[in-house]
């Protein structure tokens with residue numbers, strides 16, 4: 001695939017090729033991710049935590065999401081870019097949802113949007129799809145509803161919640177979503193969902209029976225270090241490496257070692 005489209009992702013599922021997705025919020029990181037061969041970049045509302053230091057994803061605004069998304073879009077040659085609709089930009093009614101989705105598409109140049117929830121937001125998703133905007137669903141742990149649940153623990157362990165999740169996934173496929181993120185649900189349930197629908201299911205903390213995986217980039221490269229869920233595999237320990245580099249710089253400046261004769265004009 002020279003350039004990933006929503007169609008490529010469905011083809012990947014059909015061909016049994018797993019989909020790789022990570023978050024990106026800025027130009028420089030997006031450039032590296034695109035060059036590394038990622039399939040999908042998610043401009044997640046996790047930017048609220050990772051970029052801005054908020055405790056939840058709720059405070060980030062639509063304008064801020066558009067700022068992050070446009071920086072990411074400027075960096076990519078290959079990846080499909082998905083942008084989260086932030087809390088408060090789609091829950092009131094379908095027209096508001098469509099207006100927000102249109103702003104993201106027009107002002108950032110992104111290729112698709114994602115929003116959290118099932119049948120509660122069905123009409124909003126349909127409205128957005130009708131405008132020709134590809135939509136990725138998000139079920140299971142939905143961080144924008146954190147105050148309803150109170151914790152970030154595993155979702156859909158009870159049968160009733162698991163049944164609703166399956167119904168929601170079938171509905172999202174039926175109305176025309178191109179993929180679904182499943183966050184922090186039992187692996188067996190996630191596998192069942194992935195086998196029940198023909199659109200890709202991309203998991204985070206949802207086991208290996210799904211069609212692709214997503215993580216927050218800053219977590220998987222170890223820039224953050226206070227967040228340690230079981231599903232997180234760390235590929236680097238950048239918190240330690242970067243702290244070391246910054247300390248060396250401080251030492252070199254203080255000692256007068258930097259800059260040396262060759263590092264000046």
Ligand code: KIV
Nearest residue numbers: 023044045046181214
């Ligand atoms: O905002 C985000 O980073 C997400 C992923 C965790 C799926 O929605």
Ligand code: NA
Nearest residue numbers: 044045046084
């Ligand atoms: Na998100």
